[in-house]
Amino acid sequence: MTQTLAPIPPADNRQDLALAERLFDALRDRTGDGTGIWRPSYGPGESLALDIVEAKARDLGLATERDAGANLVVTLDGREPDLPFLACGSHLDSVPQGGNFDGAAGVVAGLAILAGFKRDGIVPRRTMKLYALRGEESARFGTAYMGSYALLGLLKPADLAAREARGGRTMADCMREVGVDVDRVARGEPLLDPARMAAWIELHIEQGPVLVARDLPVSIVTGIRGNLRHRVVECVGEAGHSGAVPRWLRRDAVFATAELITHLDRHWRTLLERGRDVVVTSGILSTNPDEHAIARIPGSVRFSFEVRSQSRETLEAFYDLFLSECTLIGEERGVEFKLDRRIDSAPATMDAGWVRRLKDAARRLGLPDEEMPSGAGHDAAVFANAGIPSAMIFVRNDHGSHNPGEQMAMGDFLAGVAVMRAALEEAKDE
Ligand code: GLV
Ligand code: MN
Ligand code: MN
Numbered sequence: 001m002t003q004t005l006a007p008i009p010p011a012d013n014r015q016d017l018a019l020a021e022r023l024f025d026a027l028r029d030r031t032g033d034g035t036g037i038w039r040p041s042y043g044p045g046e047s048l049a050l051d052i053v054e055a056k057a058r059d060l061g062l063a064t065e066r067d068a069g070a071n072l073v074v075t076l077d078g079r080e081p082d083l084p085f086l087a088c089g090s091h092l093d094s095v096p097q098g099g100n101f102d103g104a105a106g107v108v109a110g111l112a113i114l115a116g117f118k119r120d121g122i123v124p125r126r127t128m129k130l131y132a133l134r135g136e137e138s139a140r141f142g143t144a145y146m147g148s149y150a151l152l153g154l155l156k157p158a159d160l161a162a163r164e165a166r167g168g169r170t171m172a173d174c175m176r177e178v179g180v181d182v183d184r185v186a187r188g189e190p191l192l193d194p195a196r197m198a199a200w201i202e203l204h205i206e207q208g209p210v211l212v213a214r215d216l217p218v219s220i221v222t223g224i225r226g227n228l229r230h231r232v233v234e235c236v237g238e239a240g241h242s243g244a245v246p247r248w249l250r251r252d253a254v255f256a257t258a259e260l261i262t263h264l265d266r267h268w269r270t271l272l273e274r275g276r277d278v279v280v281t282s283g284i285l286s287t288n289p290d291e292h293a294i295a296r297i298p299g300s301v302r303f304s305f306e307v308r309s310q311s312r313e314t315l316e317a318f319y320d321l322f323l324s325e326c327t328l329i330g331e332e333r334g335v336e337f338k339l340d341r342r343i344d345s346a347p348a349t350m351d352a353g354w355v356r357r358l359k360d361a362a363r364r365l366g367l368p369d370e371e372m373p374s375g376a377g378h379d380a381a382v383f384a385n386a387g388i389p390s391a392m393i394f395v396r397n398d399h400g401s402h403n404p405g406e407q408m409a410m411g412d413f414l415a416g417v418a419v420m421r422a423a424l425e426e427a428k429d430e
Pocket of ligand 2: 095102402
């Protein structure tokens with residue numbers, strides 16, 4: 001017999017709405033770049049976003065601090081503070097010309113929930129902590145999840161030495177400047193004992209078109225795609241006069257790269273036909289503007305490579321195909337594909353118990369409880385892979401993400417907050 005769960009009556013969420021509108025407006029107004037949002041990882045826009053959220057948390061009477069990773073941590077004390085705590089949150093950095101809700105939605109949701117518990121006099125058994133993490137986006141330094149990696153002692157020396165995409169400063173220097181204890185991070189010392197975190201719950205916008213297409217305000221995430229990346233692949237051929245060199249003597253880097261990408265697209269289609277989960281992107285691709293010309297055979301092209309999948313096996317299989325295509329096309333066309341350091345982010349599975357709890361909460365609230373995997377990456381993957389039970393709620397959003405047009409309806413956000421709050425409230429005496 002299936003158990004019928006008692007419905008949760010609609011709550012008065014006017015205070016959550018006011019808090020969310022005020023915070024999202026402040027974030028947009030103060031961290032805009034003229035076109036979209038620009039809160040660079042370990043940079044000024046990100047720090048400003050942390051300051052804005054911290055000031056609001058203090059106004060609400062919540063305790064705040066910066067941890068050794070320079071993340072903002074907001075705490076609601078529990079009855080038994082020695083027990084491992086329940087954590088929630090997301091990131092506050094953004095891609096250049098990004099949207100206002102990617103990451104920030106999860107931080108604002110966590111603050112609304114902690115503030116609501118405080119207001120309603122709910123004192124959970126375990127302490128609850130909201131993390132406004134830094135450094136989730138790979139746009140600045142090539143590595144994603146820097147904030148959560150640093151907390152768990154997982155950043156590598158090569159990550160710390162990576163230079164920013166615009167400008168030449170290292171990740172380590174930028175981290176130090178905002179207050180990260182870089183010496184500990186460089187030693188691989190965890191800044192947080194994962195055994196202290198009883199769970200990680202993250203609300204996030206979907207960033208894709210599925211919830212809009214299926215007319216669902218929220219969904220529950222089952223797993224997160226991992227990825228393999230190269231920030232820079234350089235195809236090196238030979239420059240020459242576009243009229244004077246016949247086809248058989250050319251070593252054209254653009255034609256070779258185009259062939260490589262066409263072959264990757266074919267492999268991608270084949271894997272999809274075999275039922276594999278995979279997406280492939282080359283988000284940066286250019287000849288050198290200092291030397292390129294209509295009448296010059298391009299001697300060099302630089303591009304980025306990224307493959308994502310929920311399966312490690314599929315990631316590695318696609319990567320092998322990529323390498324063999326680089327070799328074959330290189331031999332046939334007389335070019336060489338030079339790869340920089342490979343950057344890996346592992347796929348992750350969400351915790352079955354928390355997925356069930358979130359689904360139950362959604363049903364009790366009269367909301368859909370559909371499951372879906374996450375195509376985009378999230379810090380929840382890092383916490384899950386460290387053995388911390390982790391779960392995510394997706395909120396519908398329009399116009400995709402990583403672009404200034406990203407939209408989220410407040411009604412959908414409040415639905416996601418209600419699901420998260422109900423699940424955390426159910427755990428309050430455990
Ligand atoms: C995170 O934003 C990602 O690139 O998946
Ligand atoms: Mn993002
Ligand atoms: Mn994000």
